[in-house]
Amino acid sequence: MCLGIPGRVVTVDPDNAHLARVDVNGVGRTINIGLLEDERVEPGDWVLIHVGFAMSKIDEAEARLALASLQMMGGSFTDEVEALMTSPSSAINR
Amino acid sequence: MKFVDEYRDPVAARRLVAHVTDLAGDDHFKFMEVCGGHTHTIYRHGIEHVLPESVELVHGPGCPVCVIPMGRVDDAIAIAETPGVIFTSFGDMMRVPGGNGSLLGAKARGADVRFVYSPLDALRIAVDHPDRNVVFFAVGFETTAPSTAVTLLHARELGLTNFHVFSNHVTIVPPIKAILESPDLRLDGFLGPGHVSTVVGNRPYRFVCDTYHKPLVTAGFEPLDILQAIAMLLTQIREGRCEIENQYTRVVRDEGNPRALKILAEVFELRPHFEWRGLGFISQSALRLRPEFAAFDAELHYKVPGVRVADPKACQCGEVLKGVIKPWECKVFGTACTPETPIGTCMVSSEGACAAYYNFGRLHREAAVTLGRSRTQSEVLV
Ligand code: SF4
Numbered sequence: 001m002c003l004g005i006p007g008r009v010v011t012v013d014p015d016n017a018h019l020a021r022v023d024v025n026g027v028g029r030t031i032n033i034g035l036l037e038d039e040r041v042e043p044g045d046w047v048l049i050h051v052g053f054a055m056s057k058i059d060e061a062e063a064r065l066a067l068a069s070l071q072m073m074g075g076s077f078t079d080e081v082e083a084l085m086t087s088p089s090s091a092i093n094r
Numbered sequence: 095m096k097f098v099d100e101y102r103d104p105v106a107a108r109r110l111v112a113h114v115t116d117l118a119g120d121d122h123f124k125f126m127e128v129c130g131g132h133t134h135t136i137y138r139h140g141i142e143h144v145l146p147e148s149v150e151l152v153h154g155p156g157c158p159v160c161v162i163p164m165g166r167v168d169d170a171i172a173i174a175e176t177p178g179v180i181f182t183s184f185g186d187m188m189r190v191p192g193g194n195g196s197l198l199g200a201k202a203r204g205a206d207v208r209f210v211y212s213p214l215d216a217l218r219i220a221v222d223h224p225d226r227n228v229v230f231f232a233v234g235f236e237t238t239a240p241s242t243a244v245t246l247l248h249a250r251e252l253g254l255t256n257f258h259v260f261s262n263h264v265t266i267v268p269p270i271k272a273i274l275e276s277p278d279l280r281l282d283g284f285l286g287p288g289h290v291s292t293v294v295g296n297r298p299y300r301f302v303c304d305t306y307h308k309p310l311v312t313a314g315f316e317p318l319d320i321l322q323a324i325a326m327l328l329t330q331i332r333e334g335r336c337e338i339e340n341q342y343t344r345v346v347r348d349e350g351n352p353r354a355l356k357i358l359a360e361v362f363e364l365r366p367h368f369e370w371r372g373l374g375f376i377s378q379s380a381l382r383l384r385p386e387f388a389a390f391d392a393e394l395h396y397k398v399p400g401v402r403v404a405d406p407k408a409c410q411c412g413e414v415l416k417g418v419i420k421p422w423e424c425k426v427f428g429t430a431c432t433p434e435t436p437i438g439t440c441m442v443s444s445e446g447a448c449a450a451y452y453n454f455g456r457l458h459r460e461a462a463v464t465l466g467r468s469r470t471q472s473e474v475l476v
Contacts, residue, residue: 004289032214035240035354048292048345051184051234052212053241056292056351062344065316083185083211 004048004055005070005084006063007031011043020054022047024084025067049084103318110321111144117328118148124280125149125327126417128270129287130157130445131315137454139317149324152279152417155269155373156287158234159186159443160415163369164403166262167192170231173260173396174205180223181207182216183231186443191436193403197231213245213259220249220257229258229392236293239263239381240354243361246383246390258392261382263362266290267298268379269370274306278418283327285320286312288342293358295350296338303336314342361387369402371439372412411438414447421451428452 007022007029018034020041033041033054041047046063047054058066127133133153136142142151155161167190174181174197181197188197188209201207206226210216213230220228232242242259249257266287273279286299291312302310309330313323323341330337340346361384368380383391392398405411409431410424421427421440431437433449440446444453 032241032244034244035351035357038353048289050289051238051241052214053244055237055289055354056345058345083209 004050004066006046006058006066007049007054008063009033009041009043009045009047012041020047022049022054024049029084052084106318107144107321110318110325111146114149114321114325114328115146117325117332118146121148123149123282123328123331124152125283125285125324126152126154126273126281127285127313127320128154128156128266129285129290130160130443130447130450131288132285132313132320133157133447134445134450135315135317135320137450140454141317141320145324149328151285152281153414153421153447154273154284154417155370155415156235156266156290157440157443157445157447158238158264159184159190160411160439160446161264161269161370161373162187162190162233162262162439163371164192164405165369165399165401167196168194168403169398169400170197170260171195171200171205172399173229173392174200174207175203176227176396178227179206179396180219180226180228181205181231182210182219182228183207184211184233185209187231187233189436189442190439193401213242214248217245217249217252217254217257220254221252224256227256227258229260229396231262232259233262233264235264235266235287235290236354236358237289239362240293240351240358243357246361246387247357249390250387255389258390258395259383260392260396260398261362261380263381264368264370265364265379265381266294267301268376269373270299270302272370272373272376272379273416274302274308276416279416281308281417282331283308284310285323285327286310286338286340288312288314288346291340291342291346291350293351293354296340296346296348297350299338303338307336309336309339311339312342312346314344360384370415371405372415374412406437409438411440411448414438414440421448424448 007024010021010023013019019030020033022031031049036054046058048056048058197207216230299310302308309327311323311326313319362381363384364378365380365382367375367377369375408426413419431441436442440448
């Protein structure tokens, strides 16, 4: 459960600055970016996602490393990404 | 795979290992990696086998699933078995054994226990089921706690009355202190946790050098990150320095994430004490909901037994979590205790030392024997 999954921001929700659409390993989903309110999160930025929340901005190098490490973890990575993808949390609005 | 190659480059690894070997010389050093993510990397990449004998790594208590005591799992089960409750938990926690079995067992007996990925999923379930009471089993260090805090702020805004949080959030500094105070362990320094530090920053670790005169280097999760952090620790020691350094500047900032810390403080307060599996009671080491959020506090809303349950006799998780013994030195490791039928928590999560060693350790021992330790050290690093 402690894994961070890197995702790339596609859009920030114009109606709700706490939500962003991200691309995680080729699949899109919505996450909460409220914890990064003090930093500007813009389309194209990479973020580290933990339990549906962006924890920190990271650069592309770190994102690729994190992805590669996760992929090597096999089962736990697939479980985590699947959980992220099927998680209904994005429907909660602030 | 450009970046990946850079951080797994065998030539660079060999160079770093040689550097570490030089720095260590004839002395013996014992460093603790606090974070379960590091433990995983260390076993996954066979780092213990490329390091010289003079540098020993011991695994610390930084796996949030591993440190939840049996009694709290029993409390969770008691809440889950309350009629009308939907009990939600991260997947790993569902398999953790308490005195009264695991949450999966409760589910099999008919309790409505559901796996969630995010605390927001639990909130979503509460919104969708206004006629049911939804409880979220919150576990995790400061990495996870801000997400629970934001979820509680949402719940308050939505005016929900059927959503409660059973908080088992813990904080990273007190167990490090407990380990430094522990008489059975002599450590020369720490690899500081990576992801927790994105939230708390590096400042809270200052006491490690100020009071205990040990160096700490916050490290990333790639094999070369770990090796480099070890070299940084040894360099400090050789130069007579003792500082908090940050190897993982790619992600961790010294000040952490001030917004996350602010939200944490708004929603949570420190408990006077909290029991850790294997480490016993540690004061001010865990978070509970502030009185302003009492309406969402599962511990106030449900009857929880709150009984302290001793770990099974055979279980040596406490010693593993303090780094006193290695996973394979536990009497039941790999026999009675396996990831399929865990006796202790360290065998449950992939970040637990026992599970990590069970999955990868033997492999690397074999690899090291076959390859010959000195000649092709870095080949284990793939
Ligand atoms: S082998 Fe099992 S019982 Fe022994 S320390 Fe590891 S998790 Fe605990």
